[in-house]
Amino acid sequence: QARQMVADGLLGNLRIVQAEYAQDWLTTKLEDTGQKQAAWRNDPAQSGPVGAVGDIGTHAMNLAGFISGLSLKEVSADLTSFVEGRPLDDNAHIMLRYEGGAKGMLWASQVAPGNENALKVRIYGDKGGLSWEQENPNYLTFTPYGEPPRLITRGGAGAGPAAARVTRVPSGHPEGYLEGFANLYTDAAELILAKIEGREPDEGATLVPGIRQGLEGVKFCEAVVESSKKNGAWVKASV
Template identity: 45%
Template structure:
């Protein structure tokens, strides 16, 4: 049985809404049955009918949608909601969904503030429902392979972590030209305390922690607004300390003119290192201390079970962003199914980012901003 889901946001002109719908559809585990696709009721209903939904399940607001859906027979109503709105419209619909018994999958960052993130984490623990967070890059098979090999001790004790996320699309003052994506991402009333820090820095920090198995414990950050007139940071860098004593460096910038989406992670331990880049996501470089570099490729039989489970095609057939996104949806679908059958044991048992990751993401944003403003060299990171 497919999981019936509704969507909040993601209407006409939305980039991320279309990505979520394609990812959800890729493995035939979900059926979109309703939506509140815009804060403008006319646009919301127009967007829904364009997606083939019946007019009576295209709602003018998320509150209307959830109140109406819970009154439908159990076999018809939505079971989960996908929230793909700007950051300031994450908390209210997620909290309402959980209160009414609906599972949630939500775009990152989880909320507008750390306080909201912690409230959502507590609500999930209270209700026992499923909440997944789409930190997309954790869905790549070769990222999972790196995580597995490090957890198995392949690099020994981790000593150094470099993670960089350069983009160039905000090198000019796009928000002044009516660019929708630039507009809300650089508006503190919609994005929250962090610009580049919240938009892509959270991805970088999450990836470093996910693959290494370590937690960031201290931050020494430099936060900049490079483009004149911009209200939020578009450039950030930080020195990091990790839970085992390892050190690291993180870069998150959206003013690296000429760059597209060049996320890269390098991790080094006492036995060697590894490297993964979003520009070649089907490759993992494994670098032993005393042997030649190994080029590991997606689709091959020597990969771990988690990597194999995230693949749909044989070697030499590239898989990318949509498939990584879909892997999170597949894991979310399994958790929702297990919840319905009474076998769900909490988000820790599933390979998708959850509310704990969401809380750490918001702590990262607030810690980066606080460190950037402080004269103190190191800022603790909980």
């Protein structure tokens, strides 16, 4: 829904992209207690050169790009390992520059007490803004400039065909995280079947992430690490 509203020009020319993903589960050195999820995520030999950025920061980056339709150009990053002895970052503050002139900021943290899976995105243009958060996925706030905020609910008034395509149950019933995976699997299956059957796939299925999105995530991580090592210097992040 949010992506379609941006594409339809309801926000106007995009100016600002704010994305964040905050958790608190690694506030202490959990990886030393035998907790396997924490152990491999904080082991460079298994997870690579990034911690919180690779684990959750990439989700925020991908979501911001998916909704806005903008291509990331450069990043300026400050990575921190607040927990003593942790070899990988557990907090990141990253400034973003997009192709076309829009600017953004991304915060990824796994040491922010009070946060569980607080993935959020806010996007602002010269005609209005919108905000969405994963922990309350059925609600999208849209504010045209100079007007009161409008709450768009999943399956409710104001939700368009793009949202209806992936809505399964009547409005008012909770739907979100697990159904999101089902949508991805369904669209991937549609792309495979269309190829086998020699036909064009359902247009909505083409939104499923592919190899390019994976490459963008890897490039983002590499650029963030390089920038932080250079004291926040701007580093190319485009694929």
